[in-house]
Amino acid sequence: MRKALLFALILFGIDCIFAVTHSLQYVYSGSSGIPNFPEFMTVGLVDGEPFTHYDSNIRREVPRQDWVTKAVDPDYWNRNTQIYMGTEQNFKANIEIAKQRFNQTGGIHTFQRMYGCEWDDQTGTTGGYDQFGYDGSDFIILDFKTMSCVAPVMQAVPTKQKWDRDRAFLEGQNGYLTQTCIEWLKKYVSYGKSTLEKTVRPEVSLRQKDPSSPVTCRATGFFPKGIVVTWQKDGVDMHSDVEVGETLPNGDGTFQISSKLAVKPEDWKTNSYSCVVQHKSSKDDIAVLLEEKNIRTNQGGLPWGIIIGCVAAALALVAVAVGVVLWRRSRTGYGKAGTSDTDSENSSQQQPKA
Template sequence: MGGLIPCFRNPPDPTIMWKVVFFTLIFFCIDSTFAVTHSLQYVYTGTSGIPDFPEFVSVGLVNGEPIDYYDSKVRNVTSRQDWMTKAVHADYWEQQIQYSRDAECEMRKSIAVAKKLFNHTEGIHTLQVMYGCDWDDETGATGGQDQYGYDGSDFIALDFKTMSFVAPVQQAVPTKVKWDSNRDRLEEEKVYFTGICTEWLKKYVSYGKSTLERTVRPEVSLLQKDPSSPVTCRATGFFPRGIVVTWRKDGVDMHSDVEEGETLPNGDGTFQITSKLTVKPEDWKMNSYSCVVQHNSLQDDIAVLLEEKNIRTNQGGVSWGIIIGCVAAALALVAVVVGVVLWRRSRTGYGKAGTSDTDSENSSQQQPKA
């Protein structure tokens, strides 16, 4: 059986090709704590069997912030940042629309092939691709990501050290064999990830410098549903997303009885995170427990002592607050597929798109997203 359908992306030189396949990841986010590293990711999502949900969604992110959005229902690329709207010209968006529509077409073909590879004939299925690059503006170091998945599990990914694909499941082997054998295309991908993508990432960072490099202090609170429930330390309203939340007992970091949540976006461009501590009331009343938050907006760490006067009892409020934040974020990013799934572009047009037969390497010549 042949591999998945490759879709191709080209840099400003229209002879360089690339692919669009798919990856599903539960709430994809790159969490770079206290990073001077900037990142650019594009996420394509294809779905099958979900009534009234877009069959294709594309989201671009810079430093974890959405910069553009497209789906198969709207069929239009929209800006998600004021600085993007001001920085690029109208023809940029026109090109993005065309590339996204091409990618939409390829994703429909690709999800059909993926279902055959897994012998799936019905039900709900998702496919996603996440690709992009990062750049350390202090050291100049760069890196890339090129990952794919099916139904929430890893399918295939490019190992940039060996420039070969890794197939964690047997169904991905035909795709790995096909893609590994095309050394010219692998070299073209290397050029894209180490050069073109990074160049556009730097441009995006310069466009949105005042927004992307701002800092906003977190608000920290202790929440508990009832005396027998875990104590939740919640940090919210902070930017950038990199943050460290730890529990300490008598000044020593704790690693057991602690459950740290994901860093989630709020609806206003800031982030939130929670960390739960399971501890008996008599224990924390006899010892010194504290929640410590580290963030690059802070000159000194925030430490909140676990004592009754610092705990807000919120019947159901903790979970609902998080749920509301997640829903707002989902609406803002519009990149959720089957539960919580999230999984980009540039001035001259940067679309991962093309046309291809199931078993061929032919493609239309497209310019890439940055």
């Protein structure tokens, strides 16, 4: 459980800062060996914000945003619930297959799938990807340039050989990512515009436990989660003695992030140090000068409200989190699909067994 929560919290630090590119992503996660935890979960995200959720405990896909209920037909939830029930069984089988190939028996194991599309609303450029992971590492990647699969590990070679022969699956998924996915992304962006384009300016403060401790610059209460926090000395960005934390959710839908600077008091009192924050909500940089009057004493940890919010969000988005490694690598160029503007009906995609 703690491992799953950690993965979920890590996820929130992943974002394309201030990007004009919109994205529609789906992440599926099957797991085994975690007591009292759903064995299968899915999360759908638009521009990194969750809008649908399914898990094997509730056994129903549900909306995570109010606007999505207006964007889909009434039968959407029943239709996708039935699809996910079938996919759940598929993922259980794939975990067992992977365990055999890796010569594993007990322990905690996860099998993930992450696929989606992107659209630049200024240039019209589109792209798509579809990849699978096992225990947090790449397992197999669909390459739509060659209409074949890439197997990063030898245990995935049998799957590659099997799926390479399944032209209907590869062509069907390519069509989905180049046509259906793009059209529904545009539709979701249109319906969710007020939420997706909302901005909330961060509150920035400096904290320090004692004079010998690092100085922490904390930005909180901001939305969306894309943000850049840097330390500057005499107006020049610093890259050493700086530790930037992950972007974490607050309990109210906003986010927070902290950056620590290891610096001696005699140094910052004789030089000009400042914490500089860049966020979509502000045209200008938000800078706080490191001086005594701006430092708050921080004797405690995170407020309970923030802790509870982080845990709740982590549980809800654990399916996305276990795919964090896949998401980091989805920019490598594998599996980029072509472009299209063809209308089509949205549907969650299944895959053959490994």
